[in-house]
Amino acid sequence: MKKMKDIMNAITEPDLSAQQAMENHLNSLTKPLGSLGRLEDLAIQLAGITGRTQPVIDPAAVIVMAADHGVSAEGVSAFPTEVTRQMVSNFISGGAAINVLARSAAASVQIVDIGVQGEFNLPGLISRKIRFGTNNMLHGPAMSMDEAVAAIEAGIDIAQDAIRKGAKLLALGEMGIGNTTASSALLAVLGQIPVEQAVGLGTGISQEMRQHKARVISKAIERNQPNPSDPVDVLAKIGGLEIAGLAGVVLGAAAMRIPVLVDGFISAIAAMIAVKLSPLAVHYLIASHESVEPGHALVNRLLGLQPLLNLNLRLGEGSGTAIALPIVRAAVRIAKEMATFDQAGVSGSLDGSVSGENQTLDDSGQTISMIPSPTYSIETPYFIETRHEFDQGQKAGVYQAIHTRRDIRTFIRQPIEEEKLRRILDAAHHAPSVGFMQPWNFIVVRSNPIKQQLHEIVAKEVQVAGQYFEGKRAELYPKLKVQGILEAPITICFTCDPTRDGAHVLGRNTLPETDVHSVVCAIENLWLAARAEGLGAGWVSFYKKQDVRKILHIPPHIDPVGLISIGYTHAFQERPVLETVGWGKRYSLDELIFTDRWGNH
The missing domain is CATH 3.40.50.10210 (Nicotinate-nucleotide-dimethylbenzimidazole phosphoribosyltransferase (CobT), large domain)
Known part of the structure; x- marks a missing residue:
């Protein structure tokens, strides 16, 4: 070993x-x-x-x-x-x-x-x-x-x-x-x-x-x-x-x-x-x-x-x-063996290309470049940056949602207004996605019997996960509440369809997992919007994907990326619960910033 x-x-x-x-x-x-x-x-x-x-x-x-x-x-x-x-x-x-x-x-x-x-x-x-x-x-x-x-x-x-x-x-x-x-x-x-x-x-x-x-x-x-x-x-x-x-x-x-x-x-x-x-x-x-x-x-x-x-x-x-x-x-x-432009005495184009690409012929048969030239207005010199900042109140709201968002596990039995639910789902739907493929679907679970099935598969995996912690975390783990599916009025399953928009998606050829990343962006959008609306959201990550597929009748090629329980809660804690109970602490930002290469602070 x-x-x-x-x-x-x-x-x-x-x-x-x-x-x-x-x-x-x-x-x-x-x-x-x-x-x-x-x-x-x-x-x-x-x-x-x-x-x-x-x-x-x-x-x-x-x-x-x-x-x-x-x-x-x-x-x-x-x-x-x-x-x-x-x-x-x-x-x-x-x-x-x-x-x-x-x-x-x-x-x-x-x-x-x-x-x-x-x-x-x-x-x-x-x-x-x-x-x-x-x-x-x-x-x-x-x-x-x-x-x-x-x-x-x-x-x-x-x-x-x-x-x-x-x-x-x-x-x-x-x-x-x-x-x-x-x-x-x-x-x-x-x-x-x-x-x-x-x-x-x-x-x-x-x-x-x-x-x-x-x-x-x-x-x-x-x-x-x-x-x-x-x-x-x-x-x-x-x-x-x-x-x-x-x-x-x-x-x-x-x-x-x-x-x-x-x-x-x-x-x-x-x-x-x-x-x-x-x-x-x-x-x-x-x-x-x-x-x-x-x-x-x-x-x-x-x-x-x-x-x-x-x-x-x-x-x-x-x-x-x-x-x-x-x-x-x-x-x-x-x-190793191909010549550079300088070695071969070949003139390169502005973008490093030679013949063919980004070129065409004018009416007299002369080759002209098709590389677009930048245009600048006389009134606005090119070196003056146009700012599109929010005003101070708007910025404060955005940062407040980010810094006060919490992973909520305890919910009160109060239904979510339909128009509010629609707004936060719309926020999720406006997430950025690779190649604009929008690979997500949102399965809104309201049925108590289905919630019970989801709760059972999650509870099983929670029990299995507990055996892998040692020391202080082994003592803390049984005391943690890690999901609230039965309490929350709804749980949303975010799915990813890797086939949406065809086999070749702009920007996904070299990083195939970016479709899943897009769905995570949708989850983050919804989570922040929910906080702004006074709703708590809890990300449930203890489950086997095949179990969720079976319960929610999800096709085999569709990936259930996340279960998010949503509802009103008694309070949003000042600090994350895992930090409060001593499970871990937030790293300082300066520890995590490198310059130009890994490890270079």
Whole structure:
């Protein structure tokens, strides 16, 4: 455990100065600004990872972790368990798809036995076996917590050893019959999404088998009760050894500032576990592709990763990484080998572009710039800023709402006037949203039976959460009132529809989670408007999303972002309750302000 924690603590932010230097360099090259799209994004990311304006990613190594899964005994795969062992032999002999693709991509392949059933005597196989496959998670935990940690730490060792031997990029691969079942289970719990949405056809099972697979996963989750806030607990109860090992590879690489090329669904789940353990690790990930497994797109979205390719792959082994590796190399070579405007003697346009873009021909056939020129009135010189401030009374009201807003848990039984409710919902609806997509809906819950159902699922999760606090907070927790659904006249469920406005939303391509951020802006608008109207609002965050979806009949693709209970209250406390009772204190603003870079006060 100490090794894992030390590695997690060693992972740092990308080098922002190197990223800025790379961006400046790319903007000086003989091309229109941003015209190489994702290649430029990749070059900037690699500069931040490596801290170099000329990043090096070769030699590249594909690390394939192999292990067996006890749950495969439930008939969840199209192939028998012994195929894992047979494929390991195939990898070592060089006859598998990853061997062929890695040779074409000039990458080495390392095969690691971290949990295959049976012993091997194969030259070149790296043996880090934790145990002979996992237990059947349908009947109990797949492995112990100690075994899960040992597998993660084995992955850390493998990554560090590869890097010490010269690897500058690590790619993830896996082999294990039954591992899409474990990965779907992990996604359902860690991503808080319905099992049906997380389960795909894996290695090629039928729809009937897929439904059986979903039932097995649901029963395993119910039996083991993994804690979504503890990724190691989830991994131990319903995960796999090779998944744990790959999570360790991600952590080990990130700690040594080495980029990680992620393959398909299983390796993406491993990357998600690494990010749950150490959020900064996400900056070191590059998604090679998006497979046909439905869970893969969900994981990429949860991680905020944009895949380089979509070739309808569903093989695993690291195959997608080997195919994508030349694209990553192209990004590096563009930054290193392409001439700048000065070097090539090419005249750049005002916005850094050359021919074609932002240009047209006038009536005489001469090229003219279409870059709009700024216009200034004679009466108002351009250097005089136009102010649009509120008057003093209006400003005081805005700041009063901000500073006196509280998370209210106790309500009086007085109904909310309909016109007042309409006003605060209208305030929510006027929140800013990425690409003006307005992804929100507001489910206003007035029904007492439905409130009772929501109360019950929240109370259950409140009880579960209590066991994770220690010391003073363990004493305080049972005394806290953390929700008032039954008392409040209404509770509003704020939802996010990621499909609204089509597949391509302005401003969401590189940060897919901005649609959820938009919904949070709507919640904040409503909360401030409610305070101005004398209404208390309490944000309830103890629930499983699939439970809320079931109670409120929310479609599977819609995300229930927040439950907000609203009503009149006896008083708005001078200070937040958690501060008053000694749970925590507000940081000073000066502690939280950095200048130009992280940590620079």
